[in-house]
Amino acid sequence: MxxxxxxxxxxxxxxxxxxxxxxxxxxxxxxxxxxxxxxxxxxxxxxxxxxxxxxxxxxxxxxxxxxxxxxxxxxxxxxxxxxxxxxxxxxxxxxxxxxxxxxxxxxxxxxxxxxxxxxxxxxxxxxxxxxxxxxxxxxxxxxxxxxxxxxxxxxxxxxxxxxxxxxxxxxxxxxxxxxxxxxxxxxxxxxxxxxxxxxxxxxxxxxxxxxxxxxxxxxxxxxxxxxxxxxxxxxxxxxxxxxxxxxxxxxxxxxxxxxxxxxxxxxxxxxxxRTLEEIRQHEIALTAQLIAGLKEVPGVTLYGPPSAEQRVGVVSLNIEGYSPEEVAGILDLHYGIQVRSGIHCAPLMHRTLGTVERGGAVRFSFSPFTTREEIDAAIQAVTEIARHS
Ligand SMILES: Cc1ncc(COP(=O)(O)O)c(C=O)c1O
Structure with a gap:
């Protein structure tokens, strides 16, 4: 735990x-x-x-x-x-x-x-x-x-x-x-x-x-x-x-x-x-880090634009063999990582992604206080969960 x-x-x-x-x-x-x-x-x-x-x-x-x-x-x-x-x-x-x-x-x-x-x-x-x-x-x-x-x-x-x-x-x-x-x-x-x-x-x-x-x-x-x-x-x-x-x-x-x-x-x-310009750069860096760390992991599907510049610090994914709810539960219980799973009050976006039937996705979202170490921990956790699927 x-x-x-x-x-x-x-x-x-x-x-x-x-x-x-x-x-x-x-x-x-x-x-x-x-x-x-x-x-x-x-x-x-x-x-x-x-x-x-x-x-x-x-x-x-x-x-x-x-x-x-x-x-x-x-x-x-x-x-x-x-x-x-x-x-x-x-x-x-x-x-x-x-x-x-x-x-x-x-x-x-x-x-x-x-x-x-x-x-x-x-x-x-x-x-x-x-x-x-x-x-x-x-x-x-x-x-x-x-x-x-x-x-x-x-x-x-x-x-x-x-x-x-x-x-x-x-x-x-x-x-x-x-x-x-x-x-x-x-x-x-x-x-x-x-x-x-x-x-x-x-x-x-x-x-x-x-x-x-x-x-x-x-x-x-x-x-x-x-x-x-x-x-x-x-x-x-x-x-x-x-x-x-x-x-x-x-x-x-x-x-x-x-x-x-x-x-x-x-x-x-x-x-x-801190300035919004600096915060924007910080969140772009975290987003790019998470995408780079997970895009090649077998079994992990990332959604959204590949470039961090085209998005805010929000990244959703799924792991083959698990429901989004299961992934969020494992992340919380075993890694202390708190994320939101499901449809995120955005049914039309999940229809666009084709994720409604599988219960949505798992969303990671950042703030000015999120650190590179926390993103590393998220990458490691998702990689381990995907390996066990
Ligand atoms: C895009 C978007 N619009 C509106 C809302 C609603 O905001 P609130 O939760 O403050 O009512 C949210 C909340 O997540 C949101 O993400």
Whole structure:
């Protein structure tokens, strides 16, 4: 039985966080503990400052000068729902892709089944890249929304966002939503420069914040067209029973996860100190190391692009003779290596890979804290398991 923990499930949520993240969460809970945006006593004003600081930190990370373009939610799923359910109307035409996660696919399936929304799901090639010719064929002048995944949570494939945005804009004025759950915090990403309308991401993955945090970027042209998913008390315009129409209050009713946002500030500060460029190089090196170490191992099938530059630090594989669940169980029990097996909430990507029938795949995912030694341990473990099959 292994005792040392090797955590390679960072695509689910990153761990560990920088120490300052834990400290900030605790300090908020212990010393401040009050509601932001509601009261004027000094500690409440300090709580306001924490939320404002988190907004500024996320804006900086996305290369934005106006922090009010950032809206907070509670995880990636929450902010994706805010985006999708905020713009889609009965009878609309919407496009998504086979690389997308159930947090996008399921709300769209719901609209398709109950609100006559037509959804085109653009296929991916076997490496996980969206087939751009198919996207082009699907675009219509009246397309309301194009929702695309930036980096696959199964195979790490990075979609060519610039090309996708240009392609969409050549054909229509559709709202472009990017699910950056697996890319934000792992590499530099500037939605305004790319011409993206909505960008959604959790705060607890690449941004290194605590669970219970999510961020949504809204381009100015989209603000008025987005209907709030949740409505309620904001602490502003409290004399009115109508939801405020200004940012960020329009989309942020109810109490924030303020301790989580205090932690998120520190997660982003860590990224800034180390720089996203350096983190990107670190994760490319780890990905290349794992691929190189396993690609020739008999019985091991690796999925996704062969080049580490074309993906984030996410690598999925199968071992002949074992189900993904068995591999994950052996890795945990015998090697202390924690990975995620199964379909990873991405049924269309697993259909693309042809892995649904065998129960999905085994996913290894990295963070800025993953080391070369941990990757060596993973290579050795997979090689040993494959040898015994
Ligand atoms: C691509 C992608 N989108 C959305 C989500 C949902 O994020 P959350 O778990 O924060 O709700 C995930 C989570 O794994 C993801 O990988």
């Amino acid at each position: 292994a005792t040392k923990r090797i955590y390679l499930d960072n695509a689910a949520t990153t761990w560990p966080k920088p120490p300052a993240v834990y400290e900030a969460v605790e300090a908020y809970q212990r010393n401040l503990g009050c509601s932001p945006g509601r009261s004027t006593y000094r500690d409440a004003m300090e709580a306001d400052r924490v939320v404002a600081e988190a907004r500024r930190a996320v804006a900086r990370c996305l290369g934005l000068s106006d922090p009010h373009r950032i809206v907070f939610g509670f995880n990636g799923t929450d902010v994706l729902n805010m985006a999708i359910r905020g713009v889609v109307r009965p009878g609309d035409h919407v496009i998504t892709t086979a690389a997308d996660h159930n947090s996008v696919l399921r709300p769209l399936r719901f609209y398709e089944e109950y609100h006559h929304v037509q959804v085109d799901r653009i296929p991916c090639d076997p490496r996980g890249f969206v087939i751009l010719e198919e996207l082009e064929k699907a675009l219509r002048p009246e397309t309301r929304l194009v929702a695309v995944n930036h980096a696959s949570n199964v195979v790490g494939t990075l979609q060519p966002l610039e090309e996708i945005v240009k392609l969409v804009r050549r054909h229509c004025e559709a709202i472009i939503l990017v699910d950056a759950a697996q890319s934000l915090g792992h590499l530099p990403l500037f939605p305004k420069e790319l011409g993206i309308d909505l960008l959604a991401a959790p705060g607890h993955k690449g941004l290194l914040g605590p669970m219970g945090t999510g961020v949504l970027y809204l381009a100015p042209r989209i603000e008025e067209r987005l209907v709030p998913l949740r409505m309620g008390g904001t602490g502003s315009r409290s004399d009115e029973d109508r939801q405020p129409d200004f940012l960020p209050d329009k989309f942020e009713p109810g109490n924030h996860n303020a301790p989580g946002l205090a932690g998120l500030v520190e997660g982003i500060r860590y990224l800034e100190a």
